[in-house]
Amino acid sequence: KNLKKIQPNINMAKSWGGWAAILGSNYEAIALYRISLGIMLLIELVSRFQYLHPFYSDAGTLPLNLLLPKSDSLYKAVCIHCYSGSMIYLQLLLSIQVVLAVMLVVGYKTKLASIASWILYLSLTLRNTWLNFILDRYFHYLLFYSMFLPLDGAHAIDAKKYKYDHRKTFISPGTIALKVLITWLYWDAGYGKYSDPLQGWTLNAKPLPALDTYVRHTVAARIMYGLLGPSGLRLMTPTVVYAEMFCAPVALLGSLVGSKRIVYATIIGMCSIHIGIAFTMRNTVLLSSVACVAWCIFLPSGVGTDVGFSSESKHDKRVKNQQHGASTWAKRHGLSTLIIATFACGSVWFEMFSDQCNQSHKHIWSTLLHNRWNVFVGAEEYVTWEIAPGQLADGSIVDVWSKSDQVNWNMPGAGAPCTSTARAGRWRSYPYLAELEGEDGEVLWSYLCRQWDEENRVHEAGNEGRKLLKFNFFMLQADVKPNMGFSATRKRLIHSHDCLSNTNFVEKDDGNVTFDFAKGEEL
Numbered sequence: 001k002n003l004k005k006i007q008p009n010i011n012m013a014k015s016w017g018g019w020a021a022i023l024g025s026n027y028e029a030i031a032l033y034r035i036s037l038g039i040m041l042l043i044e045l046v047s048r049f050q051y052l053h054p055f056y057s058d059a060g061t062l063p064l065n066l067l068l069p070k071s072d073s074l075y076k077a078v079c080i081h082c083y084s085g086s087m088i089y090l091q092l093l094l095s096i097q098v099v100l101a102v103m104l105v106v107g108y109k110t111k112l113a114s115i116a117s118w119i120l121y122l123s124l125t126l127r128n129t130w131l132n133f134i135l136d137r138y139f140h141y142l143l144f145y146s147m148f149l150p151l152d153g154a155h156a157i158d159a160k161k162y163k164y165d166h167r168k169t170f171i172s173p174g175t176i177a178l179k180v181l182i183t184w185l186y187w188d189a190g191y192g193k194y195s196d197p198l199q200g201w202t203l204n205a206k207p208l209p210a211l212d213t214y215v216r217h218t219v220a221a222r223i224m225y226g227l228l229g230p231s232g233l234r235l236m237t238p239t240v241v242y243a244e245m246f247c248a249p250v251a252l253l254g255s256l257v258g259s260k261r262i263v264y265a266t267i268i269g270m271c272s273i274h275i276g277i278a279f280t281m282r283n284t285v286l287l288s289s290v291a292c293v294a295w296c297i298f299l300p301s302g303v304g305t306d307v308g309f310s311s312e313s314k315h316d317k318r319v320k321n322q323q324h325g326a327s328t329w330a331k332r333h334g335l336s337t338l339i340i341a342t343f344a345c346g347s348v349w350f351e352m353f354s355d356q357c358n359q360s361h362k363h364i365w366s367t368l369l370h371n372r373w374n375v376f377v378g379a380e381e382y383v384t385w386e387i388a389p390g391q392l393a394d395g396s397i398v399d400v401w402s403k404s405d406q407v408n409w410n411m412p413g414a415g416a417p418c419t420s421t422a423r424a425g426r427w428r429s430y431p432y433l434a435e436l437e438g439e440d441g442e443v444l445w446s447y448l449c450r451q452w453d454e455e456n457r458v459h460e461a462g463n464e465g466r467k468l469l470k471f472n473f474f475m476l477q478a479d480v481k482p483n484m485g486f487s488a489t490r491k492r493l494i495h496s497h498d499c500l501s502n503t504n505f506v507e508k509d510d511g512n513v514t515f516d517f518a519k520g521e522e523l
Helices: 001-010 018-023 027-054 064-068 073-078 087-106 110-127 134-146 159-163 173-194 210-214 219-257 260-280 284-297 312-316 326-352 424-434 438-455
Strands: 382-387 389-392 397-399 466-481 491-500
Touching: 001 284, 018 173, 018 219, 018 326, 027 087, 027 110, 027 134, 027 424, 073 110, 087 110, 087 389, 110 134, 134 173, 134 284, 173 219, 173 284, 210 219, 219 284, 219 424, 260 284, 438 466, 438 491
Parallel strands: none
Antiparallel strands: 382 466, 389 397, 389 466, 466 491
């Protein structure tokens, strides 16, 4: 249906094409970018309220008294969320971020909204870098380059003060940098798969191709597996690599020759891949959606009319933009060019020349300048999930991790990691912090004790028996086998924690034993 809408307008804006189309964009494309990015940001920020207490407050797993001594002065200045660990302060900051996201969506004071949104999102990420996923990297870069785009040029509250043709292609440092970013992003992701030493993304991958190991996580994935079968997934696997590596160059080529068909086909193709990822892998819906947002910058002139977003008659009433010479362009965009060039050079320095100290989380550079996108590089060799059997004061055994009265050692769902089922979202990072020791480890694992007690109201009369005394945290694994199969489950004890003690990380030699709460016997 959408393709039919596009078809009558393929030959519109005949002037579109050439180097201007490669390096530039148009106001309607930028408007779609702004609105969709604002909506995705709004969804992400609203979801963050549930994580403020466990991951950002002083009552959570990383209080400021543990974070700040490990951070330098620049880190402390940039991280506005590090100024206080109180819930009221954090809720206020996050509420401001939500308001700024709404301003982006409706197109009100967009320059202020984009700058403030980027600064506060960087600050939020720095407050707890344990939670820094590739989704945050997307938001970080898309918000940064949005500061250099005319976000209020079309379909915005502030757009009425401008008079020009929204279909007109323009070039700015922001459009150039954003297209370079998307080109690099997909090339890096595709080349990472192409150069996988185990050749998991090749036609001859052994024992299983990458898609065969990833497409197991949801009902939609199992349906897809049933339709395509192992041989179909094997044939499809290498196409992902080349699609990622060459999608942006093809879109740029289509822009150069003025072919909307090529550009639209490329954008629809890549967004289809991301939608497929969202349906077949858990916890990837928002990531896939944000990845599609980035492609708005490639949309050709007249996209609003092509997809029914705006009418032709409305454009006819607009006044054409004035032409600007090279010297005028340099004056208008000189500062933007300098900032973007400095930022880009900083990323090159970080990836190629910085030392291990500068790459550590005590500095802001690993969050500010990291620009690598090579995720899902190899085939998934095994799936993991976690359980935490714990003993209550009344003697009963529960699973602290899933907050369940039953301890289930079986693989959850369709082979998806337990961090995607029992505790999704930002909780996925928790099991990978097992190496923390001393006070850091004590605070991290004690939080599970405090959380259980608070949610079960153990301090109220009649609930004393629900108090958590101690727990074991296990990571379980199962190898990925052909035909949707998995090996026998292996378990590994990550941590044993006594909730009544604050010296779990002090070495002792007192003959105490570790208790297997699942089996009810001493190890």
